[in-house]
Amino acid sequence: MVQRLTLRTASTAAALLLTATAAMAQVPEAAEAAEAVEAAVSTALPADGQFVMNTLLFLMGGFLVMWMAAGFAMLEAGMVRSKNVSMQCLKNICLYSIAGLAYWAIGYNLMYNGVDGGFFGVPGPVDIPDPATDSGEYAVASDWFFQMVFCATTASIVSGTIAERMKLGSFLVFVVILTGILYPITGAWQWGEGWLYEMGFSDFAGSTLVHSVGGWAALTGALIVGARKGKYSEDGRVNALPGSSMPLATLGTFILWLGWFGFNGGSQLAMGTIEDAASVAKIFMNTNLAAAGGVMAAVILCQIIYKKVDLTIALNGALAGLVSITAEPLAPSAGLSIAIGAVGGAIVVFAVPLLDKLKIDDVVGAIPVHLLAGIWGTMIVPLSNGDASYGVQLVGIVSIGAFTVVASGIVWLIIKAVIGLRVSDEEETLGLDKVEVGVEAYPEFSTGAGRI
Amino acid sequence: MVQRLTLRTASTAAALLLTATAAMAQVPEAAEAAEAVEAAVSTALPADGQFVMNTLLFLMGGFLVMWMAAGFAMLEAGMVRSKNVSMQCLKNICLYSIAGLAYWAIGYNLMYNGVDGGFFGVPGPVDIPDPATDSGEYAVASDWFFQMVFCATTASIVSGTIAERMKLGSFLVFVVILTGILYPITGAWQWGEGWLYEMGFSDFAGSTLVHSVGGWAALTGALIVGARKGKYSEDGRVNALPGSSMPLATLGTFILWLGWFGFNGGSQLAMGTIEDAASVAKIFMNTNLAAAGGVMAAVILCQIIYKKVDLTIALNGALAGLVSITAEPLAPSAGLSIAIGAVGGAIVVFAVPLLDKLKIDDVVGAIPVHLLAGIWGTMIVPLSNGDASYGVQLVGIVSIGAFTVVASGIVWLIIKAVIGLRVSDEEETLGLDKVEVGVEAYPEFSTGAGRI
């Protein structure tokens, strides 16, 4: 209310002033000036305010996505057996740390520094301007922070799939390469304004650039490291190796859902105008509805097919809904967002048993959730976003997939050859917590070491 | 510092300019203009900036309240026995999803769309304007998001009370009705500017509209579904059925406490002026102090009465303090806020055994916390807020209570008649996780199935 009055008064003042001036002498420039002043009485936030709001969006979005690192840690800690829980926690805090260091030292500039339609930028440590002289649309450090947590998310996706059998050191070496080099390269193609961006590929917040990249790297790793001992019997039976704590897995999923508001909302990249703020709001709404659609689709399908509702499928349904909407959370209507998320949830229900049939042992279900729903979300963008085309979307998915599979495959194989990927059978039976961490997750309760 | 100088310069400039103009010719309009310009040199945030800040308040408040869904999930997962933990997690992620879908499809418009002093609005899916043409005081989607998470909170309250014996499907059907129809109707009476609003009822952030509504629906459900097997022995003994994880219950409480800053602070509905921002700040402070008062009152009373301090009473003391201040977190002084919260904490200490005496089996204590403290908080509003009257507060509490009890009672009974509310005795003994979810919460440790 107040500001409207104020601005009306300002207009009035300008008009009165110019009328008076014009009345004094019939000078033609006065009329021109009157129009210009009228036009300049703007309700927009001043430039510094926009810098502040954009920076705030990155920082807020960034801390929400940083929190997703905890979400992955809890989801994975809940989905592995108790004998590997400490290791899973350790891998997660290490991968988040490494992502920060590698993305500072190499990754950010490799992704953004002068890509200019090409394949990658000029790597090197990020240079942060003195805050007193920062300029542009937002603080450079806030952009680094926001982009870094996306990079870390990619690594988090991998850690879940290859859990319970991979050595700590081998995994961490892979994380260095993934976050310092592989993720930034395909990131450069699109968000760094490289060749794919110029072709018109559309991936708002990273269904492909983050989730599928993580998913492809995870799939490649799962194929190379092989399934957990006892997961697939020789007689073809699939053995459930149930996770140690469903409430932790649920907590992790809620954390991820919360963090996703930052993930998708922050990807609007600006919040200083009505349009940008309203866009962030619409993204929040669509993101939430897609997740809800994913949950309910997964739950209803589970009930129909299995007559029970597997909690882990419901949780992965939420995540698949979130991944699905990530490629385009702004353009779709609310109803379409629900449908896009619901298909994501359905993908989980059908893909989890399929992977088991293929004997691909994905401990947390990251491949259906991040890779398959990521492909789905990316492919459906043109339905709501007229600037995207199905053909180019396919080019982006295939090219990024091919690069990530080949490049991460080479890295996994080199690590395997040099230091080995997998703990010994005996160590796997004992559990990684005893062997590599030396700290049991639940020393007073655990009976997990006796299980396969 | 900088802005003060700048504005002083602007005033100076305007004054000089007008002085010069006036000096040139003794035109009376110039003097008038001088005053107008002087008045227009405002320190207020421009209109678009206010839109941005209000939208941001809704989004930030909204994600904090969304996080409360995780808080309820953890609180409840910690307070049920291990054989029902997966089910409790599943119910919570489903109810949050359903709330989003139902409040989008029906609820929001039923609550806000043209209530105009009446009993409810015109339902139908929410229409989100194109961000490029959004206008008003905030983004419509941000308001939807903020209101939706309140609606979801109401359902979360119910799930805790009726835990460990109600079928998944039956509960979820109730949630559809509660979040799509029942909550929005009583919400329309007040926040939709219906008849109760016109009468002068005062409920800032929902002690009655959210917490008591959830509490009444929970109470009705508890009465209709009955107590858990073994809770009340035939000889009149009350058996403790202790929760499976106190740290998870504690985590849930801390999450709720955190989320409550969004719940109460966001209910200021605007943050673009000094007064609004200072109001949000005062609300944060009062909210925190009321919770602290609730904890300490509960702890001290526990120590005096029982010579031990039951952690669950302390946790519920915090929540009762929070519910108590929710009806009016802005007007009270800090000292009064502490007192209001402390009474809430005391209510928990005395009401929990009372409910057991009445054989009302409330697994998490939601009825004392959300219903009774909600009534208390609503009734005490006139003490600090001169615009409220005790009589009208009572009318609001009674009318909303009566409606919710009758309407939710009918819904519970219809569900009971059609598909049944309760699992069989045998299934209850086995635990809902085995029977309906198929996934044990703690497969490696759980011995809970052997308990009553």
Place this chain on the structure above:
Amino acid sequence: MVQRLTLRTASTAAALLLTATAAMAQVPEAAEAAEAVEAAVSTALPADGQFVMNTLLFLMGGFLVMWMAAGFAMLEAGMVRSKNVSMQCLKNICLYSIAGLAYWAIGYNLMYNGVDGGFFGVPGPVDIPDPATDSGEYAVASDWFFQMVFCATTASIVSGTIAERMKLGSFLVFVVILTGILYPITGAWQWGEGWLYEMGFSDFAGSTLVHSVGGWAALTGALIVGARKGKYSEDGRVNALPGSSMPLATLGTFILWLGWFGFNGGSQLAMGTIEDAASVAKIFMNTNLAAAGGVMAAVILCQIIYKKVDLTIALNGALAGLVSITAEPLAPSAGLSIAIGAVGGAIVVFAVPLLDKLKIDDVVGAIPVHLLAGIWGTMIVPLSNGDASYGVQLVGIVSIGAFTVVASGIVWLIIKAVIGLRVSDEEETLGLDKVEVGVEAYPEFSTGAGRI
């Protein structure tokens, strides 16, 4: 883009207007006015907008630091044995409540109200202005909230060290004194602009004022209450008493990491200008990098020295990195931030066994993390901040340490004399949950009571 155009138009309008005016009559004041108007066309956020942004920074920073209370609760719940988990949760929710009450009733004014180069201010309950008349740079209530959560953090640090053997009531009495009197006094010396501030001491967000103060109080408490039964055998052996839940400890660490963005970022105290927003962004980046450096230093040293990577050392490495950068998170370059954090991580690796050698039983490792890394972080400030000097930093560390050790020592000893600090041997063996709380943390699984 938009705002630039707008502002260009405004300049043009002003110029045109004044040119016209000047053209009409050769009045010298018009030219002067032209310059003044040109200067006044500012891109800065108006004063009210700055108030709003600063208040928002305090509220957002505040809720993130409030969330650290949950982080400490989870970290400690995970690090104690299952028989003491409920007590640890209870102590944490109580201490956060007490901090709020004591810092409102006494502490805030003792710390800030007219210290004026002296040793402490005039205590008394905080007076919050009516939001309609609030003024200054930010809302008073938002500042109180932000400072209060810092105060609570200090108490959280103590609770971890003295866990598993101290009585609830004795600990809570200490918390009242610590948060109401001790922390505010040393706080007044620096942040209240007391004698140390005037001398030029530099502690941006509290490596010394918060973390070391908590650490000194914890150390004094640990020395006076003594080690847990069975921790140090008479033959000199150190017995590991492993924590009950590593995922909860990990969750707690991630929560603390997240909260630290509010802790350090909010300590910029303003966010309404480009420089302030860019400073907050740089602080986020440096804070994250220091934590990452702390993790990796701890992990690599652990692997080299012990051939295993102790998860608890990795977690404490993160926290030590965070504490280390807290004294100066703005001035260092990214590379230096990593190095500062890495030294913090190394301190943990070497100090944990050292404390055991000294038979100081610190259950969660708070002394290395908060006290030693806090000293390190404070001492290294002059390397990047030219306004600080090594000599004055040392004066601050020593004076605050001496005061806190002596004052808290006296308080601990008085409590010991009057009501006793420690539960009986038998009660310690049974566990505090059974003896003082009456609620077991994991009633269905726990076997912890049988352990030492």
